[in-house]
Amino acid sequence: MSTTANRTFSLGGLVVLVCALVIAIAVVGLPWLALEDDSTVTATDLIADTEGELDVPARITNTFLVVVPVGALAAGILALWGMLAPRHNRAVSTLVLLVGLVLVGYYYGTFFYEDHVNDSTSATEFVRSGFFVALVAGLGLIAQAALPRANPGVAGNPLVRPVPVEAAGPVALPQNWRWPFAWLRARLSPLTRRIAGYLALSRIPVLAYLVGMLAATELERREGQAFSRLLGFRRVPSLFGSTELLEPFSKLDFSGILAPFFPSPTDTYDAPLRASWEALRQLGEDFVYALTSHGAREPGFLKVLLHVVEYDLIIFIIPVLIVALLLRKPSNALLLRLPSWAGLTLQIVVLYGVVSHWGALNDYRGLVLIYMGVNIMLAISLNLVNGYMGEFSVGHAGFMAVGAYVASILTMWLFIDERVFGDAVLSVPDWALPIGFLIALIAGGVAAALAGLLVAFPSFRTRGDYLAIVTLAVNFIVTGVLNNISAIGGARGLNGVPLWTNVRWIFVLTILSVLAIHHLVSSTFGKGIVAIREDEIAAEQMGVHTRRVKLVAFLVSSFIAGMSGGLFAHVLAYVNPGVFGILKSTEALVMVYLGGMGSISGSVIAAVLFTILIEAFRPLAVLKWVVIPLILILLMIYRPQGLFGFREMTLNLKGLKEDGPDVLKEASDDAAAD
Amino acid sequence: MEFFVQQFVNALQLGSLYALIALGYTMVYGVLLLINFAHGDIFMVGAFLGVFGSITLDLPFVPTLVLSMVLTGLLGVGIERVAYKPLRQASRLSVVITALGVGLLLENGMLALTGANPRSYPQTFITTRVYDIGGVAISNVKIIIIVLAALLFAGLYTIVQRTKWGMAMRAISYDKFAVPLMGVSQDQIISLTFLLGTGLAAAGGILWGVAFPVLNPYMGLRVGWKAFVAAVVGGIGDIRGAAAGGLLLGFIEIFVPAYGDSIGISSTWRDPIAFGLLLIILVVRPTGLFGVARRQKV
Amino acid sequence: MTLLQINRLSHYFGGLLAVDNLNLTIEEGELIGLIGPNGAGKTTVFNLVTGAYRASEGEILFRGEDLVGKPPHAINARGISRTFQTIRLWNMMSVLDNVRIAHHGQINYTLAEAFLRLPRYRREEREIEERSMDLLRLFKLERYAQEPVKNLPYGQQRRVEIVRAMAARPQLLLLDEPAAGMNPQEISALMDFIHWIRDEFHLTIWLIEHQMRLVMNICERIKVLDFGATIADGTPEEIRNNPQVIEAYLGEQAEVH
Known part of the structure; x- marks a missing residue:
């Protein structure tokens, strides 16, 4: 029994490893493949070419567009899943993998199947999307491999299961070889612990993050307009792109499905079953169209998703992280020197700067x-x-x-x-x-x-x-x-x-x-x-x-x-x-229980998330109040304590002493304990 | 005098409808100590299934009623299995919040899936006849509603008081850990409770649709809360209390506007008055008319 | 000097007479036991004294002041503190917080001062925290101070309950079955512990206990209840030989085979 489990997981690990290889080959090999006939196109050219000026042979692009992004996204999904939900079982992670594969396969597969990519289509448009996915996937893989764990087996990564007791001993080493990640982690762990300890995101003072956000909002003010036009948004995404995300689904109409069975006095249906089936079929068609809708004026969901991720990564996440990492030491030192009320006031002032700057757009x-x-x-x-x-x-x-x-x-x-x-x-x-x-x-x-x-x-x-x-x-x-x-x-x-x-x-x-x-x-x-x-x-x-x-x-x-x-x-x-x-009272309840009882930081975060969620679901109209209760029910069943039940988020508000190796060790222990 | 009798019959009709719905709240509370906030929306589903039976399947009144009660009952059991059962060990608040969520899901899901047009039952469903008894006009609809509600209540009371199943239900509300040890399946009893409670709500829904012929997905919201008030006023957990509370509420809602107009209380005041009454009863007698206080041990 | 005087105390639960005409005088510094079979009404007496229930009849004089009708927190503030038969700590909170909260009666700052964290608030909070830590150190619990109390082993939780009771600076300490669930060695340690508390804090201690060894060894005077009524009162030696007590505990001779 235990051997089958092992084999499954070694396969899963293998898939990830192969995908990682594909990404690597793709990045290195793209120019080589593109250079089939004497052009001097390189990977960076392809990515930077937003106007679609480059002429790449359709055959090559097609193969590329299908193989590379599918592999990359599959790997990314798997790796991210392993990070995000370490305790979930094999069936669930397999399901996620399959769904991801099917979706991505469908998205890019249609080009291949319908021979959509012709001379007039900008090939690079798709290449870029694929490579941003690959970027995310690569980050996921690195994090997956690098994340230090106190006990990789018990932590329950779906890819790494504990070695069965009877299998330990002389055969332990070859078994390790079958799990690329266990092996990798064992080799990399001294190094990655140091890196993770250095990054130790939770030890960066809030002040540094706030300054990073200030920088990000300033970046958005200067470059947001141009960048969002580059990505094909009509205007700058207002709430980190969340409102644009569900826009493609706004035209879905579910009401035809059951209406034939519950006719109002004014409607008549001769064959309710057929009418309902017809509505369902139409809905399915609309849904697929909303998901992909390439070529049409309105971009489909998957494309919007990619662009939103790109926008947020480049305008917000990466600048914030860079500034926060750079400012870590000075802001710690500053906060330690200031009295606590002054430090708090400073942070509130910077927070106000961020909020008003962001809101002024x-x-x-x-x-x-x-x-x-x-x-x-x-x-x-x-x-x-x-x-x-x-x-x-x-x-x-x-x-x-x-x-x-x-x-x-x-x-x-x-x-x-x-x-x-x-x-x-x-x-x-x-x-x-x-x-x-x-x-x-x-x-x-x-x-x-x-x-x-x-x-x-x-x-x-x-x-x-x-x-x-x-x-x-x-x-x-x-x-x-x-x-x-x-x-x-x-x-x-x-x-x-x-x-x-x-x-x-x-x-x-x-x-x-x-x-x-x-x-x-x-x-x-x-x-x-x-x-x-x-x-x-x-x-x-x-x-x-x-x-x-x-x-x-x-x-x-x-x-x-x-x-x-x-x-x-x-x-x-x-x-x-x-x-x-x-209904308003229920909204308040949702926020409290989403954030977790007895947690102020939980409530604050939940209120912010909930407000964005409500705005994001606005295109869905009636469905909004179907999705929100569903989230609530699932939350109660799977995480009844909410995000932060009875505890507060640990924030570094007052600065931490930087004492060289000790801090690193402590930090990595913290990370390991998580 | 005629006016009074007329209003009395109206109050009886409204009260028995409230009572039918309140029974479901109170039964579920009695067994699971759960305020099933989705109950009002289950009532709505029952009423809609009446439309399905009477128009789409073209069935007469009684088969429609039975069909709706059975289907809604099964829906209730399904909701319990899917949404509440996984939480049986969790804190009671999680279950109550889940119930709120299920309620929202039902009403908005219904709206999304069937559209916003108001529904009603066909003319042929129950042919209205009006009898003139000593100057008081009483329609057969009112008589049917009152008699049916009384019959259903009597049936439920017999089940709860006389049968083995009913005994098990009452036993679970006292000690949910001991009952399984006595060889009674807790799950079966809970399912039965939901089946009966939601079935009665469906009956209430159809009768409501006959009496007040506008059905929409949000109809359960108001009626559900009102019935809930009735259950609490009667002492939640006690089925006689639910019946009494329902009737009491019906009388208040009919007689306040009927006689209050002359002293400046319009019919729109009946909601605040009903809830004010609830508040007063809870403050004066926190466990309702029939409820028994459970002493907290130090 | 008389610390607590209970006169003609009776209490009914509905029609049930739980405490029947109890009379008792406790002198300062005494260590008194209250025993009796299960359901004799012992804990009810404690609940009446601490204000959890309001006595149906009779009076409870603490330093000459009648406590009947006073709310529990007021009685606690006058110097009566207790532990519970089953541990009733605030489980999710840390050991330190459990002790801190028991200082509630000693708070003088106003709400506005708490919101604005004015000097008096800071000073009092610091004093409460220092005193709580001192108490924990005295009872050798300081290393658990930040630990959620539910994570502590049973025996330590019992100790925390006693520390928490001491936080209110009581003159009279009511211990409700302190030895419940303890093995003989732990009971011996507990006996020393109770003596030590009394001497360290100059307390009067009144305890309910089923462990006869403990009661007979440490109590100076014992009162025996059965069905709410007093059936015996005296020194351990007298109680041990009292036929009524033996009957109450063992039943009538004829029933014992």
């Missing part, structure tokens, strides 16, 4: 940044109750609604002239308006905190499911009451909220909220919140004033949610009760 980015901030505030405030205190609040959007309405009513009533409340009650000079806005936001937060009392008081007596129901009821009551007050628009909503929220406001308030929650939960008083989660009876018996702690947790949580609501209202310009329904 277009209005859409600014808007997404504001949504991100609102979502971060929402997620961390909900995490305080759900993650740290272990309660289950499912109606968080209710507090957001209170904050949004109170803040909007105040700004509209007091400071501006509009149709709902008439002229401004106070005539404030323009320079004082921000103060007014701040006061309105705080008032919204306070009102939300008062609404939080509706949950806090029942929480003294009930917990668990019943408290969850209370929060739900509060959400419904808030939206229900708002629906019924006609003075503020009722169900039609409140129109004409001034557009006062901008990136600066959202940045400052988000940072303050994160700091406030961090300070709360790291104080002895705030740790009482966690004690309530862990064992409420023990907490109250050991002197924790549980009612007070719960009150504080609920008030702080609903206050921040209310502030986020106020900010949200002042970017939407139009609020109605429907915005703050149970």
